[in-house]
Amino acid sequence: QAVMTVETSVPFTGHRIDTPSRSVETTPKELLSFFREMSLMRRMEIAADSLYKAKLIRGFCHLYDGQEAVAVGMEAAITKKDAIITAYRDHCIFLGRGGKLIEAFSELMGRRAGCSKGKGGSMHFYRREAEFYGGHGIVGAQIPLGCGIALGQKYSKEETVTFTMYGDGAANQGQLFEALNMSALWDLPVILVCENNHYGMGTAEWRAAKSPAYYKRGDYVPGLKVDGMDALAVKQACKFAKEHVLKNGPMILEMDTYRYHGHSMSDPGSSYRTRDEISGIRQERDPIERIRKLILSHEISTANELKDIEKEVRKEVDAAIAQAKECPMPDSSELFANIYVKGLGVKDQAP
Amino acid sequence: QAVMTVETSVPFTGHRIDTPSRSVETTPKELLSFFREMSLMRRMEIAADSLYKAKLIRGFCHLYDGQEAVAVGMEAAITKKDAIITAYRDHCIFLGRGGKLIEAFSELMGRRAGCSKGKGGSMHFYRREAEFYGGHGIVGAQIPLGCGIALGQKYSKEETVTFTMYGDGAANQGQLFEALNMSALWDLPVILVCENNHYGMGTAEWRAAKSPAYYKRGDYVPGLKVDGMDALAVKQACKFAKEHVLKNGPMILEMDTYRYHGHSMSDPGSSYRTRDEISGIRQERDPIERIRKLILSHEISTANELKDIEKEVRKEVDAAIAQAKECPMPDSSELFANIYVKGLGVKDQAP
Amino acid sequence: EKMTVRDALNSAIDEEMAADPKVFLMGEEVGEYQGAYKVSRGLLDKYGPERVRDTPITEAGFTGIGVGAAYYGLKPVVEFMTFNFSMQAIDQIINSAAKSNYMSGGQISVPIVFRGPNGAAAGVAAQHSHCYAAWYASCPGLKVLSPYSSEDARGMLKAAIRDPDPVIFLENEILYGESFPVSADVLDSNFCLPIGKAMIEREGKHVTITAFSKMVGYALKAAEILSKDGISAEIINLRSIRPLDRDTINASVRKTNRLVTVEEGFPQHGVGAEICAVVVEESFEYLDAPVERIAGADVPMPYAPNLERLAVPQVEDIVRAAKRACYRSVPMAAAA
Amino acid sequence: EKMTVRDALNSAIDEEMAADPKVFLMGEEVGEYQGAYKVSRGLLDKYGPERVRDTPITEAGFTGIGVGAAYYGLKPVVEFMTFNFSMQAIDQIINSAAKSNYMSGGQISVPIVFRGPNGAAAGVAAQHSHCYAAWYASCPGLKVLSPYSSEDARGMLKAAIRDPDPVIFLENEILYGESFPVSADVLDSNFCLPIGKAMIEREGKHVTITAFSKMVGYALKAAEILSKDGISAEIINLRSIRPLDRDTINASVRKTNRLVTVEEGFPQHGVGAEICAVVVEESFEYLDAPVERIAGADVPMPYAPNLERLAVPQVEDIVRAAKRACYRSVPMAAAA
Numbered sequence A, B: 001q002a003v004m005t006v007e008t009s010v011p012f013t014g015h016r017i018d019t020p021s022r023s024v025e026t027t028p029k030e031l032l033s034f035f036r037e038m039s040l041m042r043r044m045e046i047a048a049d050s051l052y053k054a055k056l057i058r059g060f061c062h063l064y065d066g067q068e069a070v071a072v073g074m075e076a077a078i079t080k081k082d083a084i085i086t087a088y089r090d091h092c093i094f095l096g097r098g099g100k101l102i103e104a105f106s107e108l109m110g111r112r113a114g115c116s117k118g119k120g121g122s123m124h125f126y127r128r129e130a131e132f133y134g135g136h137g138i139v140g141a142q143i144p145l146g147c148g149i150a151l152g153q154k155y156s157k158e159e160t161v162t163f164t165m166y167g168d169g170a171a172n173q174g175q176l177f178e179a180l181n182m183s184a185l186w187d188l189p190v191i192l193v194c195e196n197n198h199y200g201m202g203t204a205e206w207r208a209a210k211s212p213a214y215y216k217r218g219d220y221v222p223g224l225k226v227d228g229m230d231a232l233a234v235k236q237a238c239k240f241a242k243e244h245v246l247k248n249g250p251m252i253l254e255m256d257t258y259r260y261h262g263h264s265m266s267d268p269g270s271s272y273r274t275r276d277e278i279s280g281i282r283q284e285r286d287p288i289e290r291i292r293k294l295i296l297s298h299e300i301s302t303a304n305e306l307k308d309i310e311k312e313v314r315k316e317v318d319a320a321i322a323q324a325k326e327c328p329m330p331d332s333s334e335l336f337a338n339i340y341v342k343g344l345g346v347k348d349q350a351p
Numbered sequence C, D: 001e002k003m004t005v006r007d008a009l010n011s012a013i014d015e016e017m018a019a020d021p022k023v024f025l026m027g028e029e030v031g032e033y034q035g036a037y038k039v040s041r042g043l044l045d046k047y048g049p050e051r052v053r054d055t056p057i058t059e060a061g062f063t064g065i066g067v068g069a070a071y072y073g074l075k076p077v078v079e080f081m082t083f084n085f086s087m088q089a090i091d092q093i094i095n096s097a098a099k100s101n102y103m104s105g106g107q108i109s110v111p112i113v114f115r116g117p118n119g120a121a122a123g124v125a126a127q128h129s130h131c132y133a134a135w136y137a138s139c140p141g142l143k144v145l146s147p148y149s150s151e152d153a154r155g156m157l158k159a160a161i162r163d164p165d166p167v168i169f170l171e172n173e174i175l176y177g178e179s180f181p182v183s184a185d186v187l188d189s190n191f192c193l194p195i196g197k198a199m200i201e202r203e204g205k206h207v208t209i210t211a212f213s214k215m216v217g218y219a220l221k222a223a224e225i226l227s228k229d230g231i232s233a234e235i236i237n238l239r240s241i242r243p244l245d246r247d248t249i250n251a252s253v254r255k256t257n258r259l260v261t262v263e264e265g266f267p268q269h270g271v272g273a274e275i276c277a278v279v280v281e282e283s284f285e286y287l288d289a290p291v292e293r294i295a296g297a298d299v300p301m302p303y304a305p306n307l308e309r310l311a312v313p314q315v316e317d318i319v320r321a322a323k324r325a326c327y328r329s330v331p332m333a334a335a336a
């Protein structure tokens, strides 16, 4: 299929680095796959919302709808040998890494077919075989962890890199600065991806950060600000960053993005921002609509064909949910499994 | 006495702020008091070295000789209603705050007349009555603590400020970034004083920090780089900073200084730096010699008069040591005192 | 009259803020968002942003700032959204808050309260379910309280805020929404409970059951069931983990001769272990059966509901343990 | 032949680094400075800066990096200059290292060792004297070891580095310079001690004394003194705090019928409390006297030498406790 070139929505903004070109190469196939994958992610998250309301998902559940372009754009730029680690808003990153819907829904409902055997739940998805390291619930903790994975990659002389993802709220954490300093001292092949959705729970970025220029964090490391609602811009930036960090050590990518849902299921998401703000972004910047428009304007598919994809996706999600609901909970013996790789005589102490 | 004007050794370097003038106002009296106080500090530290070797001081003991200009210059710019908090290298800060030699030596030797009743030791000097908040052993912890004191000052609407002091090694700690961000968001009247003596234990600054421009830490807060071996430059910078932070919130002062001794008594201080480096600094930049030269060149005192001051200081130190040696250890009942202000029935549990 | 634990906590903070201008609240989402669990609802409106201070998600930093403000003489109430996140700040709590009064020979007092939900909630898995009672209670310089009812919550939080020393105040998310009867006394703005005193929630003769926080409710339910089997259980609500009310615990065991300890946290070096040691030290000769320890399973908290249920004590576990304790009497030392 | 504990640790790291290229050491001053306490002397020269990595003073950050490297499959040995500083990193240890294998359903193993001096040293006061044995040992997912002798140090550190799970390895600064005899076996590069097994350092009949780290030496001295009074003490060197070797402890108590626990850390929720609970649970009927718990005083560590001496267990304290235990036999339950 023909390679085509598309301009990113807005220019990249660089810090201590020349920005990559706004012209991104893509193919009709890639655009269609972006459309399909993002639609699947969106549908999965909306289904999770319903399952939560039906009390089939419990505890904390953080949805990713609105931010899908980051997950798919990043995957388009890297391979499954590159590593990713993220926070609790992890469902779609897991899908991006090749995880299956059935594993996702099973995990969400605490079933044994879950990607963490039902033991982790919404916040703790993993897919080690595709270098996806979770799924972390403590704000900021995954940043040094990601830098450590990159240390492992460099130590092992693999030419791979790690994407360590965190929110605008997490960007204020001291451990970011500590890990960034060491990564820079040691030239680790790590990309710090700040998914700036402009709120950390109910706190707007400017109330939490004196300087919300997250791509400049720490000042001495190169950074790019990227339209995180534009999958092609994300792809371009991630490709650029991967090449950069393999040669020069860490780099920051700030993805300007947005979450449609509240922070988690207990947050209606409307007390600290206006409904106009949300609907404005849905109208102007929605990542799926952007790709739909590209596909239509380049006459790659018709509107109806895209609707069909969306229907398919819906069916897939429904089927996966049905299957997951049939899946049993973990066996009781799982309570004491996986505490250790090598148990060494720790007694199983139940209450 | 006549006010005189002296030029600082080197210009200030500013970050996001106009630098103060290099011309510093002083008086013969001030210069003589600088000479006397720094000589006293120097002598105290050298005596502590001997007492340590005689096993009268135990544990960790971090000496300040070489850095005296920071302590005296800072005090010359502020009042005892302004607060100071520092790390474990605290003996001379305590003296600067009006602490007595006998309290210092008693504390060092674990005697009841010590400034912390002998319970804190070298690292935990305090003088609450003069707003000296210690004396902290955990690298970096005093930075947010100092910002919190400043929050107290602002909350209480006192027009006072806090100087929170830390080393170049501590400057990499994440809690600095966290505290700086909040101080900036909340316009706290705090001055972060980085005493850059160029080593954190055996680690040269450039091995510990990708960007050793400590006065630029975090980037968005104004900072000044100051010759920390020049008491007048320190005074000028502190005065300037106090005014600034009362109006605008936090500021960073990086004091370019040097410790002559090893990191603590177990460190000969010669494996990670050359003897030439140390003696070069003693010859070119010693803070006491700088003031001596100024006094002599301005014909404020004669060389002999200054020698006499040094002799007096020596006697004072010897007398304080003798007195401290006579001072008894704390009473055994002190073991269970001061755990709480209000004990509420916690049983005294001895081994 | 009835009141939820949430309202009890809210009113306690409110009243203490009204009474003492040095008291202020800080933490994530305590202000504009009205509290992640709405414990601070309405306080921002009432007291303004200087006294109800939203912080960034930087626990180490804001805890240090809180402690520094307490050094200066303010009385901060620091909310951790949950105590799991206090681990990022634990150095400041232990080294800067708990130890400063001692290290300074009494010069630096630290009147601060650290509060928030502790331990297991529902379905929040391993990183959000840790109980820190034993950790903090091991540390001299701290006081550690854990309320069960609305009366506890009001009386103990008000006492904690007035106390001149650092207090760790361990709440429970699941209890926030529970309602308890409260008397007029409890609603009085002078109402305070003494720190260091346990509360006998139910008197009994045959077995002593100690518990704190949510487990007090479970223990009371177990007592109900046990009473049907003719076993009269005395339920001690510990309220204070440090100081631990050794006197009340020992007096009860000297009466019942049997002890069951209940907690949701991990067993090893837990609250039950300490209570066992305290009773063995002081009342060994009164014990007619081995101490029964009921604790959370010795595993990171699993998410799946069936596993989660197995991982935390259930009422049946307490009943079973109490029966074990009661049907056994001490045999003569076998190998003496 | 004799060897210091320092050399035992050094040789253990050295051999494991030689045997497995995935093993590397990181921490403050471990490289060019040769270790703050010289435990890593010579290793930088031998293995280069990629495998002996000096870090800035940023515990939270470098611990997270170490754990991430272990996720990836490396085997980091992370040195804390002292364990006091591990509090800045404890969230990474508990939430990222201990719980990941479980949360991921066994996908993410974390083969990492955290090591460094723990607990009281000499004259270093409250912030540098904390014993973390009980805290870490309360957490499922971790293994917690604490060596006494050079044999312990070598055998346990080598086992810890080879182990696929996160291990907390608690050393003691004062022991670094102590020499112990070591056999040819111990010096063999294949020598490893089993994790989870205690060691009976001295057999005895009348009273069991448990201890770990430096206190093992004190307990042995106490046993010497007690033997002069005709009391034969069995000394158990715990070696492993988690898993705790319940079997060895209980077997000993079933023989001696009396128990003294010794530790330098704080008493409340400490190692002694757990051992007491474990013995009461499994061997209650064998106990002829209340368990005697010797621990550090329940105070932040004071600096003054006279107070410091009062704050940590002395040999006499152990002797006195053992005598108390021996001269008492269990009275009949008084109020049954």
Ligand SMILES: Cc1ncc(C[n+]2csc(CCOP(=O)(O)OP(=O)(O)O)c2C)c(N)n1
Pocket: A089, A137, A138, A139, A140, A166, A167, A168, A169, A170, A171, A195, A197, A199, A200, A201, A263, C028, C057, C059, C081, C085, C088
């Ligand atoms: C250390 C810590 N503090 C607080 C929390 C509670 N918490 C969970 S997510 C969150 C907001 C994070 O916001 P951001 O980093 O912007 O990520 P987003 O949720 O927007 O993706 C908070 C406060 C936590 N999990 N960990």
Ligand SMILES: Cc1ncc(C[n+]2csc(CCOP(=O)(O)OP(=O)(O)O)c2C)c(N)n1
Pocket: B089, B137, B138, B139, B140, B166, B167, B168, B169, B170, B171, B197, B199, B200, B201, B263, D028, D057, D059, D081, D085, D088
């Ligand atoms: C959190 C923490 N880590 C490690 C240490 C051990 N330590 C004490 S001082 C020090 C070096 C600090 O260097 P710097 O901040 O430059 O201050 P300086 O000693 O030069 O005054 C280290 C590593 C500590 N006290 N606290």
Ligand SMILES: [Mg+2]
Pocket: A167, A168, A169, A195, A196, A197, A198, A199, A200, A201
């Ligand atoms: Mg966000």
Ligand SMILES: [Mg+2]
Pocket: B167, B168, B169, B195, B196, B197, B198, B199, B200, B201
């Ligand atoms: Mg330094």
